[in-house]
Each structure stands twice: as structure tokens, then as C-alpha cells.
Amino acid sequence: MTPILEATSICKTYRLGRVDVPVLRGASIEAGEGECVAVLGASGSGKSTLLHILGGLDRPDRTDGGSVSFRGSALQDMSAGELDRYRRTNVGFVFQFYHLLPELNVLQNTLLAPMVRNGRFAYTKRSGELRTRAEGLLSRFGLGERLRHRPVELSGGERQRVAIARALMNEPDVLLADEPTGNLDQTTGASILAAMMELRAETGLTMVVVTHDKATAQRADRVVELRDGVMGASGAPVPA
């Protein structure tokens, strides 16, 4: 069976002044339909870089940089419009540092995803229904009482939960989540993860989750580890 998302031999080198800094040196990862794959790796090992490349937010090296395919279509062969559609429609992205807009409240930040996806006209026609969906998702992630708060009035963990709700708003096929429980205490982290898993069971969502958290990794179907720019053996047991 073709994986829904597959990255093969990804190389990514950052250039700092005259120095090349190779971060990914042939990393490969795949996720089957509905699968949850956890990505572990030391700080600076390139986990966020890899996730950005999977989401079409960054590109591998131009020469021999490997390729990413979504349902068998290579991202590098997509037109700008197709790539844009992939980012807006197929993928939901939870950024490590949230990227919420400070001047918008929780509900507005969450509604931003469908606003960007649908365009203003189509969005306005469905705004009631989308608002109900946003409120439902936010309640599910424990933010029902925070709808009118701005990001600056929220804790780090609450901001992260808004970012998760926003990423799920457009019912993506794949959720790419960068440390979604990184700023949460154990109990809250477990309940947010449970809510994400529940959504996965309902919708068949595929998840690639970057995490330092063993409890998160343990709930994944498979764990891979990024080390020295390549992926360790898939299915490696989570260290106790």
C-alpha cells in the first residue's frame, strides 16, 4: 500500500555565511493512512526542519535533496497553486512556537485556517457553521472559556492548544505536529493527546508528531528517531 505521506532520502543543508551546515543527510520517513508516527531526536537534530519539509513549508536541497510525496504525488512536481492547496487543504500544521496572531483572539485565530482556505466570500457564506466547529474544537481542547482571550493572555500550553485546534479546523488528511504537548504538564498533555487520538479515531487522520515526551511517543503506532541527519530503525522501542 502506498503511504499517504512519504519522504525519501531528504537532505537539507543550511548555509550560514560561507559555512554549510548539513542538518538532514538522507532522512526518510513514511506514514500510512491513519497511522500515528512519533519522531524523536535530540535538540537540533532537525526534527522541525523535517516537519516543515513534509508540510511543504520548506524545501530539501536543490541537488540530490530527496523527495516528499503525498498520495504518490511528488511535492517538487506540483505547481505553486497545487502546493498551496496541499498546504491549505491536506495538511494541518502545529508549529513548535504556535505562530498565533497577537491581535486576534482565540476564536479568530482558529477561524483563520478556514478563512485562508476558503477565501473571504466562501468563508462568509459558511461562517456560522465554521464558527460552531471552531467552538466545538476549542472546547474539546479545554478552551471553551477562553474564546475571547488574546494569545498574550494565555499560558504557553493554552496557546499550543489553540494552535492544535487551528490545525484541525480544515479537517486535514495529515496533522504535522511539532511538540504539541511540549509546554503542557503531564496531566494536561495526556488529556490533549487523548483528544487528538479520539479525533484520529473519528476521522482517520494521519499524524506525524515530533516529541521529546515519552508518554506521547508511547501512544504512537510507530516511533522513529532522527540522529546524525538520518532516521533510526522504524518501530524502535521507546526508551523506558
Ligand SMILES: Nc1ncnc2c1ncn2[C@@H]1O[C@H](COP(=O)(O)OP(=O)(O)OP(=O)(O)O)[C@@H](O)[C@H]1O
Ligand atoms: N533557518 C535556519 N538557518 C540556519 N540554520 C538553521 C535554520 N533553521 C534551523 N537551523 C539549524 O538546523 C539545526 C536543526 O534545527 P531544527 O529546528 O530542525 O532542530 P530540532 O530537532 O527541531 O530542535 P528542537 O528539539 O530544539 O526543536 C539546528 O542546528 C539549527 O541551528
Ligand SMILES: [Mg+2]
Ligand atoms: Mg524543533
